[in-house]
Amino acid sequence: MMAAVFATMLLSVAIGWFGHRTLALACFGICLALSLGLFLYEVYSPDYGFRMPWLQVERHDAPPARLMAEIPS
Amino acid sequence: MIFEEVLEPPSRATAWLNYAALLLTMIAAAGILTAALYFQYTAAELPCPLCLLQRVALFGVCFGAMLSFRHGFSYANSGISLIFSVFLLIVSARQSLLDIYPRPGHAYVGSAVLGLHMPVWSALIALALLIGQAIQLALFGGSRRVLDTHVRVFPVIAAVATLVSLYVIALCAANLVSVVLQCGIDQCHTFGYELLSPPPNSP
Numbered sequence: 001m002m003a004a005v006f007a008t009m010l011l012s013v014a015i016g017w018f019g020h021r022t023l024a025l026a027c028f029g030i031c032l033a034l035s036l037g038l039f040l041y042e043v044y045s046p047d048y049g050f051r052m053p054w055l056q057v058e059r060h061d062a063p064p065a066r067l068m069a070e071i072p073s
Numbered sequence: 074m075i076f077e078e079v080l081e082p083p084s085r086a087t088a089w090l091n092y093a094a095l096l097l098t099m100i101a102a103a104g105i106l107t108a109a110l111y112f113q114y115t116a117a118e119l120p121c122p123l124c125l126l127q128r129v130a131l132f133g134v135c136f137g138a139m140l141s142f143r144h145g146f147s148y149a150n151s152g153i154s155l156i157f158s159v160f161l162l163i164v165s166a167r168q169s170l171l172d173i174y175p176r177p178g179h180a181y182v183g184s185a186v187l188g189l190h191m192p193v194w195s196a197l198i199a200l201a202l203l204i205g206q207a208i209q210l211a212l213f214g215g216s217r218r219v220l221d222t223h224v225r226v227f228p229v230i231a232a233v234a235t236l237v238s239l240y241v242i243a244l245c246a247a248n249l250v251s252v253v254l255q256c257g258i259d260q261c262h263t264f265g266y267e268l269l270s271p272p273p274n275s276p
Contacts, residue, residue, distance in 0.1 A: 002125055002261045006249040009132050013242050016136060021144050028136060028153065035129050035160065042122045043167055054174040 001041075005034045084218035085226075091146060091213040092230045096237065098154070098205060099138040102131045103241050105198060110247065118183055122261040123168040127195050128248060130164060133157025134202060135241045142234040145223050151210060158202040165195035 008031035016024035044050060106128060112118050120128070137154030141147065169192040172182040182190050189197075213219045224231045257267040 001259075002122060002256050003249065003253050003258050005126070005129055006245070006252045009129055009136070010242070010245045010249050013132065013136050013139060013238075013245050016140050017143055017238050017242060021140065024136075024140070028133070031129070032133070032156070032160075035126055038122070039126055039160075039164055039167075042126075043171070052170055054176060055170065 001034070001038050005031060005038060008034060084216065084222075087213055087216050088219050088222040089227055089230070091209065091216075091219050092142075092224050092227060092234075094205070094209045094213075095138045095141055095146070096230055096234055098202065099135050099234070099237050099241065102135050102138075102202075103237055103244065106131050106241075106244055106248070110244070110251065113251070116184065119255065119263040119265070121168075121263050123164055123171075124191065125252060125261065126164050127161055127168075127192075130157045130161035130199075132241070132245050132248075133160065135238075139234075139238045139241065142224050142231070142238060146219060148210075148214070148220075151206060155203070155206055158199055158206065162196060162199035162203065165192050165199055168192040169196055 008027050012024050012027040012031055015027060040050075109120070109124075109128060113120060134154045134157045137150045137152070137157070140150040140153065144150075169190075172190065172192060175182070182192075184190075186194060224234060252261070254266045254268050255261060259267070
């Protein structure tokens with residue numbers, strides 16, 4: 001799949017420079033579609049989908065004492 | 074397209090600055106792509122799939138600039154560069170968030186340059202590209218002469234742009250060979266070069 005992405009990108013730049021703009025744009029469109037598809041495939045997890053569960057936020061009414069202790073006065 | 078051989082001095086300067094900005098963008102992108110390939114083979118840092126997609130995005134930025142040099146400046150070509158700049162930002166931001174917390178399978182994030190890891194640098198590069206292109210369009214986008222002036226009016230810029238464009242095409246071909254060596258035609262991984270590693274049953 002990644003090879004196809006780079007192959008279509010190579011066709012885009014080569015045809016765009018040496019040949020026909022419309023054909024280059026067609027290759028560019030295919031390359032962009034493949035890139036987007038591959039990106040979504042790479043970041044998708046069967047366990048947690050597109051979420052990133054290791055990123056957590058926690059609400060504090062006051063800064064935690066543990067963090068305050070690390071800040072030099 | 075109207076081809077202007079003779080331009081008024083202010084229009085000529087505007088068109089020159091516009092093409093010079095495009096050329097600088099392409100040289101910067103080509104330099105980053107060269108550095109990425111250099112580090113891959115000298116420091117043995119295999120690129121992950123998202124890293125490779127970031128390279129594709131940088132080639133896309135170059136593609137938009139190359140079309141402007143070859144077929145004349147247009148907003149459509151600038152749009153192509155902008156699309157890939159946004160794509161670069163999305164991929165690098167997502168990768169930074171993936172690497173923000175080391176965990177099994179994502180413990181290795183590569184070496185740091187000036188304290189920042191590659192995905193963070195990539196996000197900063199994407200931001201710089203977006204800001205640069207926004208400034209370029211804001212400064213030169215209102216001039217009709219910029220659209221009507223072909224780069225051939227400026228022989229030095231045209232010559233350098235030709236060299237850089239040919240270099241970008243060669244670099245893209247080198248990356249394709251590298252990707253095939255690393256991934257074959259299957260899914261990419263960062264364990265080694267798929268086509269260079271011995272088969273599992275070899276002595």
